[in-house]
Amino acid sequence: MTPLLRTENLCRRYGDDGVAVLDDVSISLEAGEILGIVGESGSGKSTLARLVMALDRPTLGTVFFEDRQITALSERKIRPLRRNFQMVFQDPYGSLDPRHTIGRIIGEPLGLAENAPRGAERRQRIAALLEEVGLSASDMDRYPHQFSGGQRQRIAIARALITRPKLLVADEPTSALDVTVQAQILNLLLRMRADHGISILLITHDIGVVDEICDRVAVMRAGRVVEAGPLRAVLDSPREAYTRRLLAAEPTLSRIRRPK
Amino acid sequence: MMLEIEGLTVGFKTRKGREEVLHGIDLSLSQGETLGVIGESGSGKSMLALATIGLLPRGASPSGSIRLFGDDLLLLSERQMSAIRGAKIGMIFQEPMTALNPAMTVGSQIAEALHLHREISRSQARGEALRLMEMVRIARAPDRLNSYPHELSGGERQRVGIAIALALKPALLIADEPTTALDVTVQAEILDILDQLVRQLGIGLMLISHDFGVIARMADRVTVMQAGRVMETGTTEGVIRRPQHAYTRKLLSSLPRRVRAGLGDPS
Amino acid sequence: MRRLPLSLLVGGAITALFVAAAILSRFWTPVDPTAINIPSRLKPPGPGGLLGADHFGRDEASMIMAGAWTSLSIAFSGVFIGGICGTALGTAAAALRGRFEAVVMRVNDVIFAFPPVLSALLLAAVLGGGPITTITAIALFMVPVFARVTRGAALQIAARDYILAARMAGKSGIRITVEHVIPNIAAQIIVQFAIQTGLAILTEAGLSFLGLGVSPPTPSWGRMLAEAQTYLSAAPHMALAPGLAISLAVLGLNLLGDGLGEMTDPRRRSSR
Numbered sequence: 001m002t003p004l005l006r007t008e009n010l011c012r013r014y015g016d017d018g019v020a021v022l023d024d025v026s027i028s029l030e031a032g033e034i035l036g037i038v039g040e041s042g043s044g045k046s047t048l049a050r051l052v053m054a055l056d057r058p059t060l061g062t063v064f065f066e067d068r069q070i071t072a073l074s075e076r077k078i079r080p081l082r083r084n085f086q087m088v089f090q091d092p093y094g095s096l097d098p099r100h101t102i103g104r105i106i107g108e109p110l111g112l113a114e115n116a117p118r119g120a121e122r123r124q125r126i127a128a129l130l131e132e133v134g135l136s137a138s139d140m141d142r143y144p145h146q147f148s149g150g151q152r153q154r155i156a157i158a159r160a161l162i163t164r165p166k167l168l169v170a171d172e173p174t175s176a177l178d179v180t181v182q183a184q185i186l187n188l189l190l191r192m193r194a195d196h197g198i199s200i201l202l203i204t205h206d207i208g209v210v211d212e213i214c215d216r217v218a219v220m221r222a223g224r225v226v227e228a229g230p231l232r233a234v235l236d237s238p239r240e241a242y243t244r245r246l247l248a249a250e251p252t253l254s255r256i257r258r259p260k
Numbered sequence: 261m262m263l264e265i266e267g268l269t270v271g272f273k274t275r276k277g278r279e280e281v282l283h284g285i286d287l288s289l290s291q292g293e294t295l296g297v298i299g300e301s302g303s304g305k306s307m308l309a310l311a312t313i314g315l316l317p318r319g320a321s322p323s324g325s326i327r328l329f330g331d332d333l334l335l336l337s338e339r340q341m342s343a344i345r346g347a348k349i350g351m352i353f354q355e356p357m358t359a360l361n362p363a364m365t366v367g368s369q370i371a372e373a374l375h376l377h378r379e380i381s382r383s384q385a386r387g388e389a390l391r392l393m394e395m396v397r398i399a400r401a402p403d404r405l406n407s408y409p410h411e412l413s414g415g416e417r418q419r420v421g422i423a424i425a426l427a428l429k430p431a432l433l434i435a436d437e438p439t440t441a442l443d444v445t446v447q448a449e450i451l452d453i454l455d456q457l458v459r460q461l462g463i464g465l466m467l468i469s470h471d472f473g474v475i476a477r478m479a480d481r482v483t484v485m486q487a488g489r490v491m492e493t494g495t496t497e498g499v500i501r502r503p504q505h506a507y508t509r510k511l512l513s514s515l516p517r518r519v520r521a522g523l524g525d526p527s
Numbered sequence: 528m529r530r531l532p533l534s535l536l537v538g539g540a541i542t543a544l545f546v547a548a549a550i551l552s553r554f555w556t557p558v559d560p561t562a563i564n565i566p567s568r569l570k571p572p573g574p575g576g577l578l579g580a581d582h583f584g585r586d587e588a589s590m591i592m593a594g595a596w597t598s599l600s601i602a603f604s605g606v607f608i609g610g611i612c613g614t615a616l617g618t619a620a621a622a623l624r625g626r627f628e629a630v631v632m633r634v635n636d637v638i639f640a641f642p643p644v645l646s647a648l649l650l651a652a653v654l655g656g657g658p659i660t661t662i663t664a665i666a667l668f669m670v671p672v673f674a675r676v677t678r679g680a681a682l683q684i685a686a687r688d689y690i691l692a693a694r695m696a697g698k699s700g701i702r703i704t705v706e707h708v709i710p711n712i713a714a715q716i717i718v719q720f721a722i723q724t725g726l727a728i729l730t731e732a733g734l735s736f737l738g739l740g741v742s743p744p745t746p747s748w749g750r751m752l753a754e755a756q757t758y759l760s761a762a763p764h765m766a767l768a769p770g771l772a773i774s775l776a777v778l779g780l781n782l783l784g785d786g787l788g789e790m791t792d793p794r795r796r797s798s799r
Binding site for chain 1: 687688689691692693696698707
Binding site: 040041149178179180182183205206207208209211212235245246248249250251252253254255256257 | 294300301414443444445446447448451470471472473474476477478479480496497500501510511512514515516517518519520521522523
């Protein structure tokens with residue numbers, strides 16, 4: 001079976017002196033799988049997300065989506081493919097246009113679908129999706145500022161799912177949220193995978209989040225993948241020193257300070 | 261007790277009358293102790309920090325008492341308070357870049373704090389600045405004295421922030437999410453430095469965080485806050501292993517499994 | 528309901544007063560503002576004429592009303608045309624970036640270096656004086672003003688994630704600009720509009736003071752001021768009336784602009 005998403009030797013350099021933000025990155029993602037890309041700032045994980053979403057072009061290398069080289073296509077040819085891959089952003093306050101209603105925000109990608117539903121049918125689809133992500137159909141006519149961060153992230157997820165994509169890229173979807181809300185959003189992502197069989201590329205700096213929902217993980221540092229593999233293998237017996245350092249740095253409750 | 265906060269409320273005047281964001285906070289901190297204050301957004305934990313250093317936003321009206329070595333800070337004039345800030349209370353902010361002056365070298369910023377509050381010469385202040393930068397383990401400290409904030413990494417900037425906060429040997433240090441903007445590997449280093457210095461110097465640290473992992477590692481005691489109220493206070497071990505309040509349990513059970521692992525079941 | 532800023536209320540009231548007077552003057556004025564009535568020449572304010580009469584005995588109050596129409600319509604038209612062009616250029620520059628942006632902004636700098644009075648003089652040499660010249664000069668000056676403001680604001684919006692989301696939804700640059708960028712910077716543009724209209728009134732008055740504005744007998748505040756100079760000691764009210772009208776109109780629009788800005792800018796709202 002061919003993977004849903006595959007990148008081959010992706011490089012992205014900026015400027016004339018060509019600092020490589022991404023250097024020879026090859027990853028692949030099977031249908032229905034959740035792949036975590038974990039790294040610190042400057043690791044290139046967000047650049048990878050943008051390249052995969054065809055929001056940016058690589059300096060070298062290829063992105064295959066279902067064996068189509070999307071990096072070779074013009075924006076016009078990519079457009080009809082976009083309904084297959086959608087994105088959820090980190091900051092739920094910046095990713096929803098404050099002047100649009102929730103219905104309009106969620107419906108925005110519908111323009112991508114061939115014979116997209118209109119009128120009552122469109123509203124019905126948006127309403128159903130709102131309920132599915134844990135909001136109510138009547139929220140459709142409200143505005144983003146009337147919602148909390150977690151609710152906004154649900155709205156952003158609904159927007160990403162409206163075209164029934166095969167791939168969802170979530171760039172730090174919970175790092176702006178409170179921990180109690182984070183747990184809910186992660187559960188929502190898991191449920192969406194179970195119900196719709198979508199694949200998720202989860203970009204995060206948080207090992208705890210990776211451990212919570214990912215099947216496989218790739219650890220990135222300074223533009224390169226330093227280690228990749230099944231979740232348990234990488235987290236329980238990391239091969240690379242950097243991975244070990246990253247894992248050890250994570251504050252957990254296994255280390256409770258005792259008063260002197 | 262070095263710091264005793266009793267019945268602290270903070271309200272804002274709005275058109276609909278007074279809106280309260282802290283509803284009667286009680287807590288205490290002794291010298292050499294680290295008190296973790298944990299809460300989610302809207303818990304009022306940052307407002308508590310601002311009230312303690314007397315930097316509440318305009319329009320805020322505090323009541324109750326905040327006693328530092330017996331003196332009620334809420335009764336002090338702004339002039340008396342600014343003498344205490346820096347000299348007796350140090351503050352570390354979440355985003356060191358916004359707390360540093362971008363147009364001044366970090367060496368002069370540390371020295372300025374010393375020069376302003378203490379009767380020492382500029383060259384003495386500079387020597388002291390160097391010592392402080394070495395204390396927070398900034399590599400190549402003599403070169404770094406002449407660096408501007410934007411030339412430093414996020415972790416180095418936060419070290420400078422710590423150096424400035426400790427410059428006047430305060431008795432109380434308030435750190436509001438000091439590592440939230442940093443990468444985990446850098447966070448681990450900063451927490452190490454902070455912990456070591458606080459123990460060495462016998463400073464009382466009020467560590468405000470949303471991260472139970474950070475609190476668990478650093479704090480002797482924990483205060484759990486929600487919506488402007490203290491839910492519970494206790495030893496770190498006690499609160500984490502035997503949470504008394506439903507909200508604490510919810511907070512703990514929301515943590516990723518990996519963070520909870522090694523704890524057993526908290527409920 | 529949020530309480531409206533005081534500056535908005537006061538500025539709005541003053542502006543509304545002038546707009547109402549201007550519109551009313553098209554249908555009715557106390558006396559025909561162009562009617563010469565020598566017997567009441569230089570008559571000071573009194574029951575016969577609220578603001579007195581000028582050196583031809585024309586009723587000052589009626590002339591101020593009619594002049595409001597001249598002033599406001601020219602200022603508004605100039606700012607409107609210039610504002611639309613400037614906004615289009617500014618948002619396009621922010622959307623396209625690159626060489627287009629560089630060229631637009633440099634050309635703007637050059638235009639900006641010509642104060643409207645200077646460009647009106649140059650235009651008048653070619654086209655002759657008159658309202659078209661005045662409007663063109665004001666519009667020309669407004670293009671860079673609006674282009675700068677909208678470009679800056681649009682660049683801020685362009686950095687938001689909802690712009691990326693719109694790109695993920697397959698929207699073209701033009702649609703993104705129309706659907707996301709412009710609605711989010713509209714408030715800032717409207718604020719500029721009010722403030723710049725105030726400045727344009729000043730420009731219009733200056734130009735008609737120099738004799739480059741509307742031609743007589745159409746009343747104009749600037750020309751009223753110019754004519755008042757000769758009679759300054761005999762009839763100070765002739766200068767006072769148009770002078771106050773200009774100041775008040777500019778003040779009103781500035782307050783309106785400030786008030787609108789305050790109302791739409793969350794940082795300036797009084798809050799915790």
